Amino acid sequence: MKPLAALRTLLPGLLLGLTVGRLGFADYNELHRMLLFRDGRLLLAFATAVGLTIVLFHIFRRKLNLAPVAFHKGTIPGAALFGVGWAVTGACPGVALIQLSQGIWLSLATLTGIFVGIALHARFNKKLGTPAGSC
Amino acid sequence: MINNYWPWWLGGGLLATVAIAFPLLAGAPLGVSGALAQLLRWWKEIPDGKNESPSRPTAGVPSGCTSTTATGLNRTANLLFLVGILIGGALAGRWGGQPWGTSGKLSPEFQRLFGNGIPVVLVLFGGGALVGFGTRWSGGCTSGHGLSGCGRLQPPSLIATGVFFGVAIAVSFLLEEFLS
Numbered sequence: 575m576k577p578l579a580a581l582r583t584l585l586p587g588l589l590l591g592l593t594v595g596r597l598g599f600a601d602y603n604e605l606h607r608m609l610l611f612r613d614g615r616l617l618l619a620f621a622t623a624v625g626l627t628i629v630l631f632h633i634f635r636r637k638l639n640l641a642p643v644a645f646h647k648g649t650i651p652g653a654a655l656f657g658v659g660w661a662v663t664g665a666c667p668g669v670a671l672i673q674l675s676q677g678i679w680l681s682l683a684t685l686t687g688i689f690v691g692i693a694l695h696a697r698f699n700k701k702l703g704t705p706a707g708s709c
Numbered sequence: 710m711i712n713n714y715w716p717w718w719l720g721g722g723l724l725a726t727v728a729i730a731f732p733l734l735a736g737a738p739l740g741v742s743g744a745l746a747q748l749l750r751w752w753k754e755i756p757d758g759k760n761e762s763p764s765r766p767t768a769g770v771p772s773g774c775t776s777t778t779a780t781g782l783n784r785t786a787n788l789l790f791l792v793g794i795l796i797g798g799a800l801a802g803r804w805g806g807q808p809w810g811t812s813g814k815l816s817p818e819f820q821r822l823f824g825n826g827i828p829v830v831l832v833l834f835g836g837g838a839l840v841g842f843g844t845r846w847s848g849g850c851t852s853g854h855g856l857s858g859c860g861r862l863q864p865p866s867l868i869a870t871g872v873f874f875g876v877a878i879a880v881s882f883l884l885e886e887f888l889s
Contacts, residue, residue: 582734583786587793588800590727590741590852595801597720598712601808602816609881615717620855622721623728627860630729640738643848643863652847653854653869657876659839661884662832664819666851667844668741670837671791672798679813683830687837692746694838695845702846 591672600672602664609661648702663687712808728856737781738861740853741794742844747787822888847873 597619598604608616631638660666663684665673670688673681695702714720731739782790809816814825815833823829844850847869849858854873858866 580785580789583731583782583790584793584796586727586731586734586739587790588797589723589730589793590739591794591797591799592801593715593720593723593727593797595798596715596804597724598714599720600798600801601712601714602819603809604712604714604816606816606818606822606881609878610885611878615714616720618717619720619724622717623724623856624859626722626725627728627856628862630725631861634729634733638732640732640861643854643858643861643865645865645868646848648846649848649865649869650872652843652845653872654876655839655843656847656850657843657873658880659836659841659843660851660873661877661880663836663840664815665837665840666741667745667840668794668850668852670840671741671794672801673815675795675798676802677813678815680815680829680833683833684837684840687834687839688745688841689749690834691838691841691843692742692749692845693841695842696746696750 590668591675594668595672595676600665600669600676605664605669606661659687659691713805724856725860728852728860732857735782735786735790738853739857740849741791742841742850743853744782744787744790745841746845747782747784748791751784822884843873 594600597616599616599619604613604616607613611617656666663670665681665684665688667688670681670685674685728739731737814820823832840850844853847854849855849866849869851873854866854869859870
């Protein structure tokens, strides 16, 4: 892989980690307060991000031809399980990584759990009816 | 509480930048849970270089998700994405993104709800397993469904995002009711 090609994913990853961290999205206090509607800052940030992304995808629609997201049996129950885990640990997959890189060593427990969960899903993938290679 | 977190407009603007820059640069939709899943399937993935310079996908040929990989990235690109997140998170931590000191523990609100003992490790492990299993079963997480999928107005992603946000809100109120 050429050095410049490496930046194609390294840079977006870096900006994602920096932004999520500096926004406070990886801070359980901030996330918990958002989910209790005690603080609108993160909700507003997320809504702004989605709104702007809609506009940007519209602008770049001719450059991008991404596969549609498929609806399947796991779309809703999977999201519900994720919601429980998110509220309890304060971590979505990206946040677990960011917490670790911020020196929150306890998030190793979360991250280990995430990998175990992913492995369990891979183990029962066929029975669960998730399309192969879905993202 | 005093912190110097970024304002909503700056964070929101930069998250949208990531959501559009990632597919433009990498040729696959953004998604951290998919990237972690691919990391776990490391040994099964296509060799490096096969997807070296992502060409613009042609009409009718779906990119990314339907390939044999979870994210449509080759494993080096996938690994670099995750390394980038770690570097960015570390920079954020250095630069005021972790106001609770370097105790290695989660924020005070978490400690108030779940305490400080050994069981906390089990809570985080169990919750993490739900996050890992749930995001893979659902086909996305906060980035894949929430940012990228919703940004592309994909109905499954809009539904999934509503569900995980709704459930997380309900669980947070239940935690306050029964644990605090």
